[in-house]
Amino acid sequence: MPNEKSKSLIPPSAIVEVDIREDEEQAVKFNEIVDLLVAAGYFRARIKGISNFDKVIGGMTWCIESCNFDVDVDLLFHENLTIGQKISLTEKIVAMLPKMNCPHRIEPHQIQGLDCIHIFPVIQWLVKRSMETRKDNASFVRAFALSQFDKLYSSKNNEHSMKDEQMKNIEANIQSVKQSYGPKRKFKRAGEAPKDEIARVKSTLLEYGILPIGNIVSSVSDSGENENVNIQDTTEINNELIKDQGQVVHLDEERLSASAVGNIVGLQAQEIVQVSELYASLSVDSSNSTNESRILSALEKQQSTLQKRINKLKMEHDTLTEQYNNQIEKMKKTNEKKQIIEDEFLRMKEMETPENKGMLAKLEELLAVHSGLKNQEHKFREQCKIDLVNLQNLVENIETCDPQEKENQIAEYDSLKESINKTRLLLAKKNRAIASLTRKLDDVPGRSELTQYQRRFMELYNQVSAKHKETKQYYTLYNTLDDTKLYLSKELSLLNSIQENYNEAMASASGKEQFLKQFEAIIAGIKRNKDMVETRCAEEKDKRFKLNKQLVTLVEQQRKYVAAVRQLTIECRKNEALLAQLRAT
Incomplete structure (x- = not known):
């Protein structure tokens, strides 16, 4: 036959027989591959409308991408690829496996021919590597979510430890403030100290820059030593003390220390009124003495300044009180929300079972991703606001510019637009030429495509030749049986004629x-x-x-x-x- 003659002239090296064993073992391995991919999370492997090649190659591509391995290879996969795209994709996968330290080796034609016996260990290794990578990522995301949760909320167990830490920090701040703002001596006594205890105490306070008015009297009366001393007597003693030490203690008329302001603010309103009346009477009585008038005028200035300071501090006190109340309300609401969240968390912990443990872990991962997306959204909104402000400023600058500049800008814009249009036309022309050349290059098959075509033609030729041989055997068998039947029928007719004519003969x-x-x-x-x-x-x-x-x-x-x-x-x-x-x- 001509086919047999042409087949005999083809060398064995050109006849490539692809090892595709369409038997039960191949089918079993393919089912194991599909089950392994579905268990790993690639659920498209169980869709019946997808071809077997797309299931296997799609699963391998998905596993490689989920391994987060940094390789400069574009593993672009979609269904119903052309022969050239399939060959290119399989060659990229085979070249990438050694870079990922895969212990199993495979050839592109084994993937294209669906040699599941050799593909199964590679799929098994890729799935194992993918599961390990996903487990590491899950532990990292979980740790990140827990750290973010601990930053915003605290449980009852570590609440006492946080309070202890806060108390330690407060005590350390108080000690540092005391060391920084402790009492400092500003003046030094020139003469002997007065014999009276109250005068001695007040002179000591004056040495440290504190003007005592009423506090010492109240402290002495509390101790029970001088119960008959009143505010007026104390004021007279202060005046005498200032007269006696006028040359030694340099009192600043125009400035008052912070401690003196604090002492005066601590006075009661009634005492302030009494002191002001006393200062007014003293100013009338001591008009003859220059020192007394100077002191009284200074005290009046201090009184007006302190009154203003008191009013200002009262306003600040009211404002701070209101803010404090608001903060208390916010803290109560926050504590209520915290308690609700803790109750929900405990209830969720009680609901946790080995069956839904994986689902809860997945929910925690999704919550972490949700918080990350919220942060990204917030940053994006802030960036949008900044961009809006910049654009508004740019619009204002453009509106405030001169008409001549606007005309120049419009002309420059038109020229640039025209040049861009020309460039776009040239680019489109180049793109069309490139696309035409690409189509021509795609029409010319490469070496790998020609090899694949040769393999497919050889497979088709082998099938046609086997079918032709089988048909030829059937024809030969039929002719042989027909000849045998003819001879047997002739022999039967001859024997029948002999038997019929034997008796007559x-x-x-x-x-x-x-x-x-x-x-x-x-x-x-x-x-x-x-x-x-x-x-x-x-x-x-x-x-x-x-x-x-x-x-x-x-x-x-x-x-x-x-x-x-x-x-x-x-x-x-x-x-x-x-x-x-x-x-x-």
């Missing part, structure tokens, strides 16, 4: 002689047919011998051809290596 001697002559003629015809068949058989044997001899000759030529092709391939590789060295130099 044996009845007479002439009939018997005629019957024997006919029988001899039949035997001679059978011998002639036998000789013809034997002659034909001998011719067929000679023809088979010649064909076998021709086959041996062609096999020897094929062997020489294969050796020559192998040697040519080695020489071509050497040539390419030498050309690469020449280009490098």
Whole structure:
């Protein structure tokens, strides 16, 4: 046949038989691959409308992308790829597996031919690596969510420890404030100290820059030593003390220390009124003395300043009180929300079981992602506000510019727009040319595509040849059986005629002689047919011998051809290596 002759002329090296074992073992391995991908989370593997190749290659691409491995390879996968895209994708995957330290090796044609026995260990390793990567990411996200939760909320267990830490911080701040704002001595006594205890105390306070008015009296009266001393007597003592130490203690008329202001603010309103009346009476009585008038005028200035200070401090006190109340309300609401959240958290902990533990972990991951998205949204809103302000300022600057500048800007804008349009047209023209060249390049098949086409044609040729051989065997069997049937029918008819004529022929001697002559003629015809068949058989044997001899000759030529092709391939590789060295130099 012509097909057999053409097949015999093709060398064995050009006939590539892809190892596709369409048996039960392949089907079992494919089902295990699908089950493994579905268990790992690639649920598209169980969709019946997707082809087997898309399921396997899609699962491998998904596993590689979920491993977070930094490789400069574009693993773009979508369903119903062309042959060139499938070949390119499988070659990229095969080249990427050694970079990921995969212990299993696989060839692109094994993936394209769905050799599930060799694909299964690779899928198994990729799924294991993907699960480990996802577990590490889940632990990191969980730790991040817990840290964010601890920053915003606190549980009852660490509430006491936080209070202790806050108390320690407050005590440390108080100590630092005391050290920074402690009492400092400003003046020094020149003469002897007064004998009176109250005068001695007040003179000591004056040395530290504090003007005592009424506090010492109240403290002394509390101690029970001088119960008959009143505010008026205390004021007179202060005046005498200032007169006695006028040359030693330098009192600033225009400035009052912070401690004196604090003492005066602590006075009661009634005492302030009494002191003001006392100062007014003293100012009338002591008009003859210059020192007394100077002191009274200073005290009046201090009184007015202190009154203003008191009013201001009262307003600040009211404001701070209102803020404090608001903060207390906010704190109560926050504590209520905190208690609700803690109750919900405890209830969620009670609801946690081994069955829904994975679901709860997934919810925690989603909450962490939600908080991250909220932060991103907040940052995005802030950036949008900043951009809006910048654009508004830019619009204001544009509106406030001169008309001549606007015209220049409009003309410049038109020229730039025209140049951009020209550039776009040139770019579109270049893109069309590039697209046309790309289509032409795509129309020309590459070496890998040609190899794939050759493999597919060889597979198709093998199938057609096997079918043709099977059909030819059926025809030969049919012809043989038909000839056998013909001979058997002739033999049966001959035996029937002999049986029918035997009795008549044996009845007479002439009939018997005629019957024997006919029988001899039949035997001679059978011998002639036998000789013809034997002659034909001998011719067929000679023809088979010649064909076998021709086959041996062609096999020897094929062997020489294969050796020559192998040697040519080695020489071509050497040539390419030498050309690469020449280009490098």
